[in-house]
Amino acid sequence: ETLPKWWKEATVYQIYPASFKDSNGDGLGDIPGISSKLDYIRDLGVNVIWICPFYKSPQYDMGYDIADYQDVHAPYGSKADVDALIAGTHARGMKIIFDLVVNHTSHEHAWFQESRRSRDSPKRDWYMWRPAKVVDGKRVPPNNWRSNFGGSVWEWDEPTQEYYLHYFAVQQPDLNWENPVVRKAVYATAVNYWLDKGVDGFRIDTVNMYSKFLDFPDAAVVDPSTPWQPADKYYSNGPRLHEFLKEMHRECFSKYDVVSIGECPNTPNFKDVLPFVSTQEKELDMVIQFDLASLDHGGGELRLWRRDWKLHLFKAITEDAQILAIPEHDAWCTTYLENHDQARSVSRFGSDAPQFRVQSAKMLATYLLTLSGTPIVYQGEELGMVNMPRSWDVEKEYKDLNTVDYMRELRRIAGDDKDMLEKGIYSAQMTARDHSRTPMQWDSSPNAGFTTAKQTWMRVNDSFTEINAAAQEQDGSSVLAFYRTLLKLRHTYKQLFIYGSFELSEPDNEDTMTFIKRHEEDNALVLLNFTKDDQPFVVPSRFKGRPELLISNLPTAQKHVLRPYEARIYINH
Ligand code: TEU
DSSP states (O other), rough: OOOOGGGGGGGGGEEEEHHHHOOOSSSSSOOHHTTHHHHHHHTTTTOEEEEEEEEEEEEETTTTOOSEEEEEEEEGGGHHHHHHHHHHHHHHHHHEEEEEEEBBTTTTTTHHHHTTHHHHHGGGBOOOOEOOOEEEEEOOOOOOOOOSSSSSSSEEEEETTTEEEEETTTTOOBBBBBBBHHHHHHIIIIHHHHHHTTTEEEEEETTTTTSTTOOOOOOOOSTTTTOOOOOHHHHHTTTTHHHHHHHHHHHHHSSSSSSSEEEOTOOOOOHHHHHHHHHOSSOSSSSEEOOTTTTBOOOOOOBBBBBTOHHHHHHHHHHHHHGSSSSSGGOOOOOSSSOOTTTHHHHHSOOOOOOOOHHHHHHHHHHHSSSEEEEETTTTTTTTOOOOOOTSHHHHHOOOOOHHHHHHHHHHHTTTTTHHHHHHHHHHHHEEEEGGGGGOOOOSSSSGOOOOOOSEEEEEEEEGGSSSHHHHHHHHHHHHHHHHHHHHHHHHHHHHTTTSEEEOOOTEEESEEEEEEEETTTTEEEEEEESSSOOOOOOOOTTTSEEEEESSSSOOOTTEEEEEOEEEEEEEE
16 A cells, blocks of 8 residues: 555645744844744644745745745845755754745746847747737737736836736736746746755645636626726636646656645636646646635625625535545645635634634634645644734735735725725725734734834734733643644544545534544544534434544533534544
């Protein structure tokens, strides 16, 4: 029987280098700061660290605009610091994966500098250049697609009189994956270079955007007030995508014992995901889907926050993803509630009210760490960190270009409509990517022990005095202690929690989530109250054996009633 893949039994811990730990007092996190916290990470009980981009970059999109795949953004440290981090992680029995961002580079990358130099530059078709259309005698871009960060996806280059494509910022030109020379350069420069240095794999950014619909059709007009229309369905899953991913697997990942985790927007159902992650396809090991993360994001131009997200949808999405992990699919899935692009899960799916924050953080942890698949815990999630206070001025404290674009659009659309403006600002306060980027809260000293600097690159969340690692490491009833215990239980009962089948009960119940994880004669029952009120529950008749309480987030467990945000796990004696 072949050994299970190590990454199936792992839990990943995601680190955002700018906000994790500052070692040199400049107010920005850095690589040596991460190395100084490797014992903390190991003691949490996770097995893999995912580091967000630390490469040389002008930082328009916090490092997702890479100017040199093999060099380090100087304020983060040196290449020797990166080597030391890899070695330090391995010395503690953990693995480390980096972020692979090759749908686009920075405009400062040497490849793009060469490409834009002239139309007959040898690297001209390393990027997507197109001539202007002329409509009514006016020069216009090839189509009406809106970039993820505002405006057209086409940027005019005056010297060479053509547009170049950028799905994201103007400073993030899309590489031309149609060109086999580009693909070969990407595999050698950005992937195998690091795998040869002992990196254990990658989280792969926008993994389903490489193949473009080359006829670039106009998107349907959903907002006549602007020429630029959302084109999500055209951004992803283009005609040659699986061909490219099979080639990248063949040229890179297949040659090493490493993991590949593709970020896969606009791909909601398990049937759409299977072609990426079924072992026989030889493409990716697993993907990061967006349907749960987008559940409380509204649609349309402003993606207004949906206060009314529905638990039955939360459960149905979970059930759909769990199908990927059943043995006959020979595939795998990730599970997560937070990352650097998402607001804090306690504030979104739990409650950050003082009387419920700890309970609901533990309840969400119980959800995450009893599901099959590979969980991804985001820095600070293990402490129950929450969103920035609503008293903060969005346009002053939020730094993300995505938020800057959002506020620009909001002001354009709202005009002097105060109600619309207020609704839009509230939406940003609930869903902006910035919430997960405030500095990690290490202790109650100034700036939460994140830095000795007076001025930090992003303001520290006021909550640091009562939410910080130091306090929780001394408190057996803390969120941190609960994560550590759950991660131990996940391994002790791995046939149930990691590999067990997922059986949802009461799918339409909008208050509680009840599911069984089953392996042969054993089963575990997970009970989660997603509300601030007492809720009745029954043990499903399919639960085999006498229920024995394994863990709860409350000191006592009442028969038939779950207290607010109560979580319980029973196993059969
Ligand atoms: O995000 C890709 C992605 O899914 C975006 O389309 C997402 O919807 C965007 O964050 C707007 O909400 C990845 C990275 O995780 C993100 O941080 C980068 O900004 C983006 O790619 C470009 O590299």
